[in-house]
Amino acid sequence: MSGVRVLVGTRKGAFVLKSDGQRERWDISGPHFPGWEIYHVKGSPADPDRLYASQSNGWFGQLIQRSDDGGATWAPVGNKFSYDGVPGTHQWYDGTPHPWEFARVWHLEPSLADPDTVYAGVEDAGLFRSTDGGQQWQELPGLRCHESGPSWQPGAGGMCLHTILLDPATPGRMFAAISAAGAFRSEDAGETWRPVNHGLHSEGIPDTAAEVGHCVHRLAMHPSRPDVLYMQKHWDVMRSDDSGDSWHEVSGNLPTDFGFPIDVHAHEPDTVYVVPITSDSEHFPPEGKLRVYRSRTGGDDWEALTRGLPQSNCYVNVLRDAMAVDSLDSCGVYFGTTGGQVYVSADAGDNWAPIVRDLPAVLSVEVQTLP
Amino acid sequence: MIRVVLPAHLRTLARVNGEVELRVAGQVTQRSVLDALEARYPVLRGTVRDQDSGRRRAFVRFFACERDLSHEQPDAPLPDAVATGAEPLLIVGAMAGG
Numbered sequence: 142m143s144g145v146r147v148l149v150g151t152r153k154g155a156f157v158l159k160s161d162g163q164r165e166r167w168d169i170s171g172p173h174f175p176g177w178e179i180y181h182v183k184g185s186p187a188d189p190d191r192l193y194a195s196q197s198n199g200w201f202g203q204l205i206q207r208s209d210d211g212g213a214t215w216a217p218v219g220n221k222f223s224y225d226g227v228p229g230t231h232q233w234y235d236g237t238p239h240p241w242e243f244a245r246v247w248h249l250e251p252s253l254a255d256p257d258t259v260y261a262g263v264e265d266a267g268l269f270r271s272t273d274g275g276q277q278w279q280e281l282p283g284l285r286c287h288e289s290g291p292s293w294q295p296g297a298g299g300m301c302l303h304t305i306l307l308d309p310a311t312p313g314r315m316f317a318a319i320s321a322a323g324a325f326r327s328e329d330a331g332e333t334w335r336p337v338n339h340g341l342h343s344e345g346i347p348d349t350a351a352e353v354g355h356c357v358h359r360l361a362m363h364p365s366r367p368d369v370l371y372m373q374k375h376w377d378v379m380r381s382d383d384s385g386d387s388w389h390e391v392s393g394n395l396p397t398d399f400g401f402p403i404d405v406h407a408h409e410p411d412t413v414y415v416v417p418i419t420s421d422s423e424h425f426p427p428e429g430k431l432r433v434y435r436s437r438t439g440g441d442d443w444e445a446l447t448r449g450l451p452q453s454n455c456y457v458n459v460l461r462d463a464m465a466v467d468s469l470d471s472c473g474v475y476f477g478t479t480g481g482q483v484y485v486s487a488d489a490g491d492n493w494a495p496i497v498r499d500l501p502a503v504l505s506v507e508v509q510t511l512p
Numbered sequence: 513m514i515r516v517v518l519p520a521h522l523r524t525l526a527r528v529n530g531e532v533e534l535r536v537a538g539q540v541t542q543r544s545v546l547d548a549l550e551a552r553y554p555v556l557r558g559t560v561r562d563q564d565s566g567r568r569r570a571f572v573r574f575f576a577c578e579r580d581l582s583h584e585q586p587d588a589p590l591p592d593a594v595a596t597g598a599e600p601l602l603i604v605g606a607m608a609g610g
Contacts, residue, residue, distance in 0.1 A: 176521060200571045200605040201521055201559035217525065217555045221563045 145467045150179035150505035157212040158496050164487040167496050181505045183249050188256035189509050195246040205275050218275035225282035232294035241265045250305035262302030266319040281331040289353040296320035296356045304360045308367045321356035326385050337385030359461040361403045363410035373403040380440050391440025396427050402464035407472040411439040416459040425456035435490045449493030462505035477503025515600035526553040540595035543586040575602040
């Protein structure tokens with residue numbers, strides 16, 4: 142019987158949650174790497190037993206862990222992330238130039254076809270690639286060295302490259318998103334990049350429609366229709382129908398359009414999920430009610446999904462990498478909270494239940510659908 | 513032999529219990545001890561000092577003989593008691609780092 146494996150990164154370790162296709166009874170292992178911040182864990186689409194994990198902490202810096210057996214055992218691989226050449230400067234929080242400094246790996250994106258090839262999005266914003274299973278990392282400097290780079294500035298969480306999307310239909314096309322620079326597209330497997338932010342408006346920058354400078358929180362794509370992109374921006378939920386060339390707002394009837402994660406149903410490219418958060422300073426759900434919002438129309442028209450989620454006194458957040466969907470026939474939706482809960486819906490969001498309630502703050506959630 | 517006490521997270525990474533004993537050729541300094549440590553336990557590269565610049569990570573401290581040696585030059589000789597193995601070099605995660 143098919144099943145799922147949920148890979149959870151938290152402030153103090155990683156957890157692996159496994160279930161069969163019913164997604165009702167769960168086997169939980171962890172904490173793996175206890176005491177370390179695990180920003181992201183992700184499996185290879187080409188080999189589901191190959192997992193990569195980003196492990197870091199304030200004392201001892203960055204490590205990358207790799208598993209070749211689905212998370213049962215792990216081994217550290219390469220952890221040298223050196224920017225190509227002499228890094229220039231970006232804007233610091235106070236607007237002064239600040240040298241690029243590596244802080245951590247936010248996101249790991251394994252290749253769609255090769256388990257040994259994996260991309261890493263890092264803070265300060267840069268894109269790295271390994272083609273040997275994580276042993277060696279080389280920067281793809283075309284992104285960081287884009288002419289707009291010196292104007293990029295950190296969001297509140299740091300100047301992070303947090304989203305990497307690989308287009309399954311167009312070889313070499315990929316997307317990246319940076320807080321707070323915006324969305325970028327490459328047509329040559331990451332060698333060169335151009336900003337794709339036309340249509341975004343952000344009140345927090347001097348030119349509200351600038352080419353770069355937007356605090357994009359997350360991008361999502363359905364693999365069957367990769368020209369359509371969804372975006373949760375600092376404020377505003379956005380959609381592009383032309384691979385990012387232009388964007389239009391689809392916040393519609395959301396109670397607030399601030400949030401972090403956004404994801405797409407595995408089988409319905411127009412079904413989209415977000416978790417609205419009160420505001421940029423109030424990082425908790427409006428009215429203390431934890432509600433996932435689902436649009437079945439590709440945005441604009443949203444419905445609240447509440448069954449099984451706390452509807453009073455709930456003041457957690459859901460971070461940008463902490464939502465995922467499985468690809469079982471009845472699409473499962475998952476998200477983790479800063480309060481340590483990981484929720485699952487086995488019916489596309491209609492009903493929810495906690496898998497675990499008391500983990501450390503959840504930084505990331507990924508799910509693998511297993512044969 | 514040079515004795516080094518690692519913090520718990522690094523002992524876990526290196527898969528060691530208790531003190532580490534290292535043979536260091538030439539003068540015993542922070543740099544030569546860390547070179548020997550990283551040669552024996554490659555997984556520790558980058559966890560104590562930056563792999564490019566060699567600078568001590570901000571939230572790592574070096575203590576020995578009840579002294580804080582963190583701000584000594586990397587090539588300054590460590591105390592004789594460390595060089596003779598009478599006292600260990602302590603690599604410590606700063607209280608502010610967690």
